[in-house]
Amino acid sequence: MTDGAGSIDPARHVLSLLAGKWLTAAISAAASLGLPDALARGPKSLDALARELACDPSALARLLRVLAGEALVRERADGEFELLEAGRLLRREALGRLACYVGSPLGWDAWSELAWSVRTGESAFAKRHGAPLFEFLDRNPAEATLYNEAIDAFAQREAVALADAYDFGAARRVLDVGGGRGGLLQTLLARFPHLEGRLLERPAAVREAREAFARAGLAARCEAQVGDFFEAIPSGFDHCVLKHIVHSWDDDQATAILARCARAVGPEGRVLVIEGLLVRDGRRSLTNMLDLEMLVLCGPGHERTKPELRRLFAAAELELVDSQPLSETGRLFVTRPRGDARDDARTIPDPLRA
Numbered sequence: 460m461t462d463g464a465g466s467i468d469p470a471r472h473v474l475s476l477l478a479g480k481w482l483t484a485a486i487s488a489a490a491s492l493g494l495p496d497a498l499a500r501g502p503k504s505l506d507a508l509a510r511e512l513a514c515d516p517s518a519l520a521r522l523l524r525v526l527a528g529e530a531l532v533r534e535r536a537d538g539e540f541e542l543l544e545a546g547r548l549l550r551r552e553a554l555g556r557l558a559c560y561v562g563s564p565l566g567w568d569a570w571s572e573l574a575w576s577v578r579t580g581e582s583a584f585a586k587r588h589g590a591p592l593f594e595f596l597d598r599n600p601a602e603a604t605l606y607n608e609a610i611d612a613f614a615q616r617e618a619v620a621l622a623d624a625y626d627f628g629a630a631r632r633v634l635d636v637g638g639g640r641g642g643l644l645q646t647l648l649a650r651f652p653h654l655e656g657r658l659l660e661r662p663a664a665v666r667e668a669r670e671a672f673a674r675a676g677l678a679a680r681c682e683a684q685v686g687d688f689f690e691a692i693p694s695g696f697d698h699c700v701l702k703h704i705v706h707s708w709d710d711d712q713a714t715a716i717l718a719r720c721a722r723a724v725g726p727e728g729r730v731l732v733i734e735g736l737l738v739r740d741g742r743r744s745l746t747n748m749l750d751l752e753m754l755v756l757c758g759p760g761h762e763r764t765k766p767e768l769r770r771l772f773a774a775a776e777l778e779l780v781d782s783q784p785l786s787e788t789g790r791l792f793v794t795r796p797r798g799d800a801r802d803d804a805r806t807i808p809d810p811l812r813a
């Protein structure tokens with residue numbers, strides 16, 4: 460933002476940053492009202508849209524003005540509102556369910572205690588809701604659905620990117636550790652018809668995944684197993700996938716999960732880790748912001764820098780064989796169990812060496 464002479468106007472900059480709260484709330488409200496889906500069916504007048512969404516017309520007009528200012532909708536010359544390209548991403552089948560979650564009490568309330576989390580290093584979510592995130596979700600099915608749908612919306616792009624980026628041709632059996640409701644496995648098994656998959660998850664996610672696998676006609680090739688990755692990880696799989704799992708845990712816990720996966724896939728297997736990379740170059744980064752989300756939600760859980768990930772893999776007896784970006788917040792790290800006997804172990808260049 461410049462003042463015309465090319466320099467940044469600090470007051471405008473700060474006010475515009477603070478207005479982020481209003482924008483996030485406006486976008487989340489639009490998504491939860493179903494506004495993007497209603498306009499995706501065709502342009503509408505204010506009154507028609509208000510009737511369809513059961514809203515007060517003048518309040519809806521105020522919301523639409525803010526959305527128009529962000530190029531999400533546009534008021535046409537005939538007075539009807541239409542959805543613009545970025546607004547289409549807020550439909551339920553795209554990022555709409557993520558938008559609903561972000562502005563919901565579940566996604567929003569604990570953030571008012573961010574300063575407390577920064578002071579203590581502890582999870583504001585656990586303070587606010589009386590239980591760590593995943594235990595709270597186990598006990599609150601409606602909130603669990605809201606959270607899981609948000610994660611699915613967020614994760615779908617990464618699932619497709621993983622199927623594009625990694626050659627599963629030589630893989631046979633893939634275990635998705637903490638794979639939510641199984642969206643990643645559905646994408647992989649649809650793309651690679653020779654693959655078999657298994658999901659390891661908490662009970663509620665397993666119930667939903669089983670139904671999803673059956674609906675997708677994948678039940679014969681894909682199963683869902685209730686389990687705790689701190690207790691046991693089943694063997695018999697040549698690939699383990701851990702997508703946005705290790706960032707929820709401190710180093711000792713993350714190492715324990717990774718080491719178990721390393722043992723489960725055996726010497727020739729691969730452990731595919733998908734995580735964001737923290738950057739320390741002063742630039743705006745979604746992963747750096749997601750790192751604050753991890754602080755609020757999980758306390759000691761955090762995103763990691765290259766050296767931190769390198770140390771984590773080494774502690775879990777894994778070596779990194781490849782790394783590439785998948786999305787704005789996800790990078791694929793292909794690792795394999797470290798084998799001292801393996802001849803080429805020392806010849807692989809470190810993919811994270813800048």
Ligand SMILES: C[S@@+](CC[C@H](N)C(=O)[O-])C[C@H]1O[C@@H](n2cnc3c(N)ncnc32)[C@H](O)[C@@H]1O
Pocket residue numbers: 593610611614636637638639640659660661664686687688689701702703704707
């Ligand atoms: C941030 S979500 C990531 C979901 C999925 N991998 C993705 O990227 O879309 C973390 C997942 O870990 C699961 N989880 C948490 N604790 C677990 C445990 N002890 N054992 C198995 N799964 C667990 C949660 O239920 C949740 O679905």
